[in-house]
Amino acid sequence: MDFDQINRVGRRVFMGSALLGAARTEVASGSPQSAPARPVETRRGDMLYRSFGKTGETVSVLGVGGSHIGQTSSDELAVRIVRTAIDRGVNFMDDAWDYNNGNGQAEIKMGKALRDGYRQKVFLMTKVDGRTKQAAAKQLDESLKRLQTDHVDLLQFHEVIRMEDPDRFFAGGGALEAFLESQKAGKIRYIGFTGHKDPAVHLRMLELARARGFHFDAVLFPSNVMDWSFRSFVHQVMPVAIQDGIAIQTMKPMGGKFVLDAGVASPTECLRYALSQSTSVVIHGMEKMEYLEHSLEVVKHFKPLSAEQISALGARARRAAITGKFELFKTTNHFDSTAQNPSWLG
Secondary structure, three states: OOHHHHHHHHHHHHHHHHHHHHHHHHHHHOOOOOOOOOOOEEEEOOEEEEEOOOOOOEEEOEEEOHHHHHOOOOHHHHHHHHHHHHHOOOOEEOOOOOHHHHOOHHHHHHHHHOOOOOHHHOEEEEEEOOOEHHHHHHHHHHHHHHHOOOOEEEEEEOOOOOOOHHHHHHOOOEHHHHHHHHHHOOOEEEEEEEOOOOHHHHHHHHHHHHHOOOOOOEEEEEOOOOOOOOOOHHHHOHHHHHHOOOEEEEEOOOHHHHHHHOOOOOHHHHHHHHHOOOOOEEEEOOOOHHHHHHHHHHHHOOOOOOHHHHHHHHHHHHHHHOOOOOOHHHHOOOOOHHHHOHHHHO
């Protein structure tokens, strides 16, 4: 399928998402040109913290991306990056067992880094792919062993990228039953979901939750300068999540470095854009110490972009964005680990 075909499919799916969320989006966001209203912020030293939805938690605006921790050249480097981040004020840790083709290294290395009292200093999140109760429960228990902890603060239903994924989550014998039982058993504290494919799928998940009287504590989706103009999670999903009091996490501020390939924004501009949105935390991949140091420096001197500056960045990236070539997670299966490994769904 070429990019023109992909974009035509995207437009058809977009129409469905517009019907699902238009009224709520209009009320919550107004014009896309309006300045983002970020969660309550506090600064302690060089780190900035924001409130996390209705949970009462406060998290650092910068989160350590687990996938890239799994890609570090050694366990020693992974431990150094994670502990340096924590020592410098970062308290949000992202992870998933299936990163890097399911080799488990992201969680194994994170577990080693969180020894010696570091686990107690962080808000730890991981994810499961299992669409059935049995598969989700099994994956969570295995993750807890790799992470060397008896619980995670947030468990998320991973890769909600198909229109049927929400139905499977809420179905009898589905993953939600495992989540709720694990929450009751003290293995998890909060429940969320993630995805990177199309805002329509996220909106369907939120609509089904509302119809069933279920409230997600958190949601995770991409936010970068390309997203501003192409199948935009920021314009379509973020306002609905805000209205429902759901904690927002964003990811892929540089699109796995593909956004940088377009040459429309620098790493600093990409991170400032993401931090200026209405998110509690920006999860960023930092497999090298210099990437961590750069990110910490951006947060240290961070001042939110104005609505005009955000729009200008979006406009600068628009021509590249609408091709779909730089957000491959939306237009191809490059980032779709469950599409490449369907057995993980259970």
